[in-house]
Amino acid sequence: MPKLLEEPTTNAARAAATRAAANQLFNGQNLARYEEELGRGLSAVSKQVAGVDAPFTGITPAELRIEVAAVDLDQPLPTGAAALAEVERLYLRDAVYFHDVRYVAHLNCPVVIPALVGEALLTAVNSSMDTWDQSIGATLMERHLVDWTAGRLGLGPRADGVFTSGGSQSNLQALLVARNRVFDQMRREALPNELRLPDVLARLRIFTSQVSHFSIRTAASTLGLGFDAVVAVQTDAAKRMDVDALAVAIAECVEAGLVPMAVVATAGTTDFGSIDPLSEISGICSASGAWMHVDAAYGGGLLTSSRNRSRLNGIEHADSVTVDYHKTFFQPVSSSALIVRDGAMLGHVTHHADYLNPRTASMVVPNQVDKSIQTTRRFDALKLWLTLRTMGADGIGALLDAVIDLAQRTYLVLDRDPDFEVVVAPALSTLVFRYRPAAVAADGREDLIDKLNQHVRSALFGSGEAVVAGTTVAGRHYLKFTLLNAETTLADLEHVLGLIRHHGTRFLVAELEQAHV
Numbered sequence: 001m002p003k004l005l006e007e008p009t010t011n012a013a014r015a016a017a018t019r020a021a022a023n024q025l026f027n028g029q030n031l032a033r034y035e036e037e038l039g040r041g042l043s044a045v046s047k048q049v050a051g052v053d054a055p056f057t058g059i060t061p062a063e064l065r066i067e068v069a070a071v072d073l074d075q076p077l078p079t080g081a082a083a084l085a086e087v088e089r090l091y092l093r094d095a096v097y098f099h100d101v102r103y104v105a106h107l108n109c110p111v112v113i114p115a116l117v118g119e120a121l122l123t124a125v126n127s128s129m130d131t132w133d134q135s136i137g138a139t140l141m142e143r144h145l146v147d148w149t150a151g152r153l154g155l156g157p158r159a160d161g162v163f164t165s166g167g168s169q170s171n172l173q174a175l176l177v178a179r180n181r182v183f184d185q186m187r188r189e190a191l192p193n194e195l196r197l198p199d200v201l202a203r204l205r206i207f208t209s210q211v212s213h214f215s216i217r218t219a220a221s222t223l224g225l226g227f228d229a230v231v232a233v234q235t236d237a238a239k240r241m242d243v244d245a246l247a248v249a250i251a252e253c254v255e256a257g258l259v260p261m262a263v264v265a266t267a268g269t270t271d272f273g274s275i276d277p278l279s280e281i282s283g284i285c286s287a288s289g290a291w292m293h294v295d296a297a298y299g300g301g302l303l304t305s306s307r308n309r310s311r312l313n314g315i316e317h318a319d320s321v322t323v324d325y326h327k328t329f330f331q332p333v334s335s336s337a338l339i340v341r342d343g344a345m346l347g348h349v350t351h352h353a354d355y356l357n358p359r360t361a362s363m364v365v366p367n368q369v370d371k372s373i374q375t376t377r378r379f380d381a382l383k384l385w386l387t388l389r390t391m392g393a394d395g396i397g398a399l400l401d402a403v404i405d406l407a408q409r410t411y412l413v414l415d416r417d418p419d420f421e422v423v424v425a426p427a428l429s430t431l432v433f434r435y436r437p438a439a440v441a442a443d444g445r446e447d448l449i450d451k452l453n454q455h456v457r458s459a460l461f462g463s464g465e466a467v468v469a470g471t472t473v474a475g476r477h478y479l480k481f482t483l484l485n486a487e488t489t490l491a492d493l494e495h496v497l498g499l500i501r502h503h504g505t506r507f508l509v510a511e512l513e514q515a516h517v
Contacts, residue, residue: 026124037080038120044084048092055103058464059094101488102466102496107270107298109484111332112399114390118383119332129163129377130369131356139366142381148388149323150339152303154316160343162371163336163381167297168215170322170338171264173349173373175219177320177340178262178291179204180348186259198224205253207231208264209241209276213295216264229261239274239424241265243281250288262291267312268299268328271471271480273407273428275299278314285319294318297336299428301328304397308404311427319345325384328400328428328484335380346371402486403429410481410493419501423473429483432471435504448511450477452504459503466496 026034068090077083097103099110128134129142142163150159164170182204187195201224208216210232220229231253234245250260263285265276278294285292294315296302300323302312315321318341325335340346350370352359357367369375387396407426414422414433421441422433434453441449454477457470469480479500481493 034124037084040081040084044088044092048088048095049097049099052097052100054464055098055100055467056096056461056464057094058462060462064090064094096467099485099487101485101492103485104481104483104488104493104496105467105469107327107482107484109327109330110487112330112387112391112396114386115331115383118386122379122382125379127379129379130372130375131367132365135368135379138379138382139368141385142368142379143366145381145384145388146337146339149303149337152393153318153321153339155318155321155339155341158342158344159339160346160371161337161339162346162368163377164338164372164374165334165377166326166336167213167295167322167324168218169373170297170324170336171213171215171293171295172219172222173338174291174293174320174322174340175206175216175262175264176223176373177345177348178293179223179225181291181345182259182261184348200259201225203257203259204261205229205231205258206262206264207233207246207249207253207260207290209233209235209239209266209269211235211239211269211271211274212264212266213270213297216295225261235274237424238427239269239272241276241281243277243284246281247284250284250290254288260288260290262293264293264295265318266299267294267296267302267315268428270298271430271432271473272424273298273426273430274424275311275427278312279317280314282314282317285317291319292317293320293322295322297322297324298327300324301396301400302428304329304393305401305404306394306397307401325380329384329387329396330399330484331380331383331387334378335383343371349373399486400429403483403488406488406490406493407431407481407483409490410483413490413494413497420497423478431481431483432473432478433481434476434478435500437504437508440508446476448508451511452507453477453479455507456500456503459507460496460499463503465499468496468500 023030023033071086077086098108127138129138132139146161146163150161153159164173183197183200186200204225206216206220206225206229208230217227217230221227231249233249234242236242246263253260263281265278265281267275267278282292296312296315299312300321302308320338320340323337323339325331325337326333329335349372357369368377404426407429411422411426411431414420414431418438419436420433421436422431424432434449435456436449440452454470457468457479460466460468469482471478471480
């Protein structure tokens with residue numbers, strides 16, 4: 001009896017809680033709240049960006065961790081405004097802002113406004129791109145953009161593709177297709193049902209340059225081949241894959257009874273922006289039967305360039321291509337695509353589920369899950385769609401051409417300065433160099449120069465004055481500029497170089513003082 005008396009009160013409380021929660025759902029009844037809250041969020045971002053005078057505040061993990069850990073996630077704040085104020089303090093205040101002209105670290109681009117409009121639209125509607133009955137027009141728009149990209153690549157009338165979360169996933173799917181394709185070939189050559197996939201994994205090899213993206217090795221491991229299946233091919237002085245070394249490596253592979261599954265050429269390596277000799281590589285792939293994949297996650301934006309498109313010559317011979325729109329197409333994360341020459345090859349990743357994409361519907365209903373290794377996917381293509389319809393491909397290309405020009409001018413500054421050592425002339429918009437004061441270099445103190453460059457990068461980030469990247473070349477520590485902001489000027493970069501000198505000089509003075517103690 002007591003339990004029955006308590007139920008009305010409990011039910012009433014639950015109903016009230018449900019109503020309060022339902023007021024937060026995006027629907028026709030709550031549009032006023034949606035507009036108010038979204039407007040407040042947009043204002044918060046605008047206010048923060050208007051006040052940014054450096055790419056970073058310099059806050060440390062220890063400092064910010066205390067503030068974040070103090071939040072009790074089981075106790076909601078009284079209003080959305082209060083929650084937003086907390087986010088401003090914990091996130092917006094100390095975020096790294098890629099639009100700042102002194103952010104020159106990683107492949108993070110400033111984003112264009114039409115894409116931000118697309119982001120707001122696709123997030124609100126929340127279409128899922130796996131099946132037609134969850135996406136409708138979004139499916140056709142994505143397919144049209146895939147066709148547009150394939151046309152720019154020159155892959156021919158049978159080309160197809162699918163949007164992905166990023167270059168790593170695009171590369172993974174390309175190599176999954178390549179693996180399943182070569183296994184099908186091997187199985188057809190064997191007696192029926194006498195060959196299983198696990199039986200051949202240890203024989204498969206992937207060839208890629210020694211400066212290609214780590215996702216190639218990760219993909220090989222994920223696909224059951226192991227890291228050792230990836231053969232690192234040496235590069236030339238321009239950090240491009242050496243085609244003679246590739247031919248030798250494949251010949252040695254075949255002679256050893258191994259199978260050249262794929263060659264991954266890179267159109268824009270992460271560190272150097274180098275573009276492998278695509279035409280020559282395609283000839284080697286044709287002769288060996290290896291799948292030719294081009295990782296153009298970085299360099300794919302050249303498809304929009306009126307002045308630099310020829311740097312991708314030969315990409316039209318690829319079997320598959322990775323393009324990251326969230327790099328050199330100036331789109332928000334995430335937005336990438338895998339494009340294949342023969343759309344039928346995407347059948348190597350197709351699985352049918354009765355609840356989702358039954359075989360009976362596969363020929364008449366355009367279900368994108370049929371060609372994807374993801375199920376639920378965002379309508380990220382909308383961002384690129386609005387960008388193209390607002391700016392045009394030429395507008396995107398102009399932004400990319402500007403940073404390519406800036407990289408070349410900055411290279412000349414570095415190359416003329418005896419206190420800097422630059423590794424290679426830029427093919428795209430990255431520069432790998434190190435601060436190597438002539439007096440220190442004359443003493444041959446390479447370990448000290450390593451420590452100097454590590455310190456400079458850390459000191460710049462800690463001060464928030466600028467954000468630069470770092471890498472290693474032949475075991476030595478270097479700095480890296482990745483230029484993707486068309487608003488950055490040569491004067492801005494000369495200022496950053498001045499900061500490098502400043503922090504470097506202070507480091508050397510401290511080291512000398514310590515040596516005399």
